[in-house]
Amino acid sequence: MKSIDIDQIDLQLLDALQQDASQSNQSLAERFNISAPTCLRRVRRLREAGWIEREVAILSTERVGALLTAVIEVSLDRQDAAALDAFEARVTPDDAVQQCYRVSPGPDFVLIATVRDMPGYQALAQRLFTIDANVRNVKAFFSLKRAKFTSRVPLPISPLAPSSGAASSRS
Known part of the structure; x- marks a missing residue:
């Protein structure tokens, strides 16, 4: 590029x-x-x-049907570069994982995953966390309600320029 x-x-x-x-x-x-x-x-x-x-x-979650969104904290036993890269390489291709972040301090990773139901989450946990001997701790939080979702990245637009967000927030 x-x-x-x-x-x-x-x-x-x-x-x-x-x-x-x-x-x-x-x-x-x-x-x-x-x-x-x-x-x-x-x-x-x-x-x-x-x-x-x-x-x-961006699909309407109401139209797609009942989905379960999980915010998952993952801590690894070893945090060397190879271990972090290996975990990331295993979880990112999984279709249920929508977002994957390496974070600090606290857990090593935070994942946002969407599954159909609790059996779907159990299958995800088995696939991604249980078979990896390097995963020390997994803490999952399940969404009860999504108050906001956006993929928009804030940009440094001049205040004198016409704002594209102002008109859409009033409609």
Whole structure:
């Protein structure tokens, strides 16, 4: 990935795409008062430079059905680089694991996992924690209610620039 200079319009485009990546190029161009070809060129440049990793659809958990979200703290017996890398390499490919963080202080990892039910969690725990002799402690917390979920990353947008979040929070 190449390094590029980012200006306020690039930051505004990134922020707007975080809110709704399905916006048309024409709509984005009009919103930020730039030509459609310029907008397309900027978004392509941001994608090629790695500012936009991927675009995904965020599904409605109500439509998908009952799901159980677990916040899981994992402590390992050995914390050398090889042991940490090995644990991470084993848990990250698992479809139930949505997020994996190495943390400090406290546990070595915090995982966010989504499963259908408690038997699904037990299967996850067996797969990822029980068969690993290096896992010392696992502490799981189960979500009763999701009060907020976002994938948006805060960006340093100038206060003088039109805010993409202000209009959407009022609707």
